[in-house]
Amino acid sequence: MASFSFKLPDLGEGIVESEIVEWYVKSGDFVEEDQHIADVMTDKAVVEVTAPVSGVVTAIACEAGEMLAVGKEMIRFDTEATADQKPKVSTATDASKASAPKAVTTKEQPSVAAIAPSATSPVEAKKSATDNLASLSTESSATSTESPSHASATSAPVFHSGAVLASPSVRQRARDENIRLADVPGSGPAGRVGHKDLDAFIAAGGQLASPTGLRPRKDGQTQVKIKGLRRVIAQKMLQTKRNIPHYSYIEEVDVTALEELRRHLNENREAHQPKLTLLPFLMQALAKVLPKFPHCNAHYDDESSMLTQFDAVHMGIATMTPGGLMVPVIKHSETMDLWQSAAEISRVADAARNGTAKAEELSGSSITITSLGAIGGIASTPIINAPETAIIGVNKLQERAMVRDGAIVVRTMMNLSASFDHRIVDGYDGAQLIQALKRLLENPGAIFV
Incomplete structure (x- = not known):
């Protein structure tokens, strides 16, 4: 050998x-x-x-x-x-x-087969007892007390969709045990429920009836080993939250004018141009204001106490994938126009989701944008993508009644939720960055001047 x-x-x-x-x-x-x-x-x-x-x-x-x-x-x-x-x-x-x-995945999914019901479960053996009721209508009370043990050994348990056949003693016991007889699969003739059926039902965890009709869930536990991308995410989040003193700053932004511009551009875009979301506008505005806040477009190494400030803007786009959260990176976003920004956001996000992103596309960001889209909620407190010093979170857009010049008007509003590394970015500086972003987003024409 x-x-x-x-x-x-x-x-x-x-x-x-x-x-x-x-x-x-x-x-x-x-x-x-x-x-x-x-x-x-x-x-x-x-x-x-x-x-x-x-x-x-x-x-x-x-x-x-x-x-x-x-x-x-x-x-x-x-x-x-x-x-x-x-x-x-x-x-x-x-x-x-x-x-x-066949394929590589970024996260192992729990096996569905392991928890699928057996092909011989009572549900699959279900049949109606209705067709047999007529032949049993003259049955004597003595016969009605017949034990399920007299039934054929090959009789399959029956779930009841109509009247339930059972002896008075079985019915009384079911009432005492707070069990609905319609829930008990019967093994007797025409699905008659006997004491043995009740015993089996209770031994199997019995779906007890309640005044609300709700049934208790079975006592079960599933243990899932955290590995792969999910393990990496867990380690990084713990390390980041433990080592970086976060503070968050939340501000509301009136994006009514921006939304009108976005709709206009989408309605008049050419066939090769991607559909615009809010993110390309935010990406453009952020690239425009960051030169005034270089310590927010930076990496901080706490071991060497060295802050590395970047001239270029390498924009991280937090992306949910089947395996968990990933941050693909758009390098030199300051060189891109609105349409290029939209195309790159779509490209890197798709690459992260389908597992084709290259290693260099998943590292090197200098600041990160995170958004949950339509389910973004009112506010959030995003965790910094270490070793960066800032992260900008986007919350959902919604129409709200606002006061403008003494009158109540309907405006499209959105909250920006940003988190900063307080060792590097003071509260005043973080607020100033978000206010600068707000001015551009509320006056979107200024983004392109």
Whole structure:
């Protein structure tokens, strides 16, 4: 046997260890050279790792979700083994388990199959007892007390959509136990409910009736291992909130004129031009005012006590993806016009969501914009994207009654919620930045002068 040991490669970005997010092979599998064998998480994104050789997997260093140091053995192959020597799969189920997943994801989703109801559940066995009621109408009271044990062994439990067949003693017991008989699947003739059915119903957690008709949920717990992108987000949020003394400043902005301009531009845009949202206007306005507030377009290294102020504006756009929050970056946003800004926002956000964003597109932002769109709420207190010193949050637009020149008028209003690193940005400076943004957004023509 010729053994080949493959060590975790240096994935760049100065990392010394990485998390193995997912394995797509297991011990005993035959793999081809360049076959996708695992997903590895860096500080920015999930990276596909491929097999350097062909052979049979003989050892795997760790389970998915565990950390592995760069340079440590990750997987071992027997390079002399052939595809004919890989374990045989005898069933279709085994074959499906042996096949590798098709795509890389940034977050493992809980398996739906694990919690899906069984094909033999009582719900699927449901049938109506209505057709049988007529033949039972002359049944004597003695017969009505018949135990479900007299029923055929092959009778399937029946859920009741109409009248419920049960003996007086069963009905009394159901009342005592606060159980609706219509909820109990009966195993007797025509779905008759017996004492054994009540016992089984209670043992299974019994959906007890209540005056409101609401039923208690079953006592269940699901444990989900936090790994991959979600683990990185958790670590960064904890570190940022712990190390940076945040303060937030919230101001309302009258965007009535801006909304009129935006609608006009969208109605008259050319076919190749993207549809405008509020974000491109905010991006343009922010790029215009930041030269007056260089310490808000900056990185702060608290270990060296060094503040790095940027001349260029590298705009981070907080984006929700299937795996969690990511911040793709638009480099040199100060060089773009309104339409280019809109196109870039759409491009980098789509790349983050579908997992095609490059590592350089997920790092290097100097200030970040975050928005929840229509569900943005009235106000928020966003967490700074360290090592930046400021983040600008956008809340929802809504029409409100406002007083203008002594008269009540309807205006389109929006709140800006910004957070700052109080070690670098004083409260006065943060307020001044937001007020400068407000003046431009309320007079959108000034953005382009």
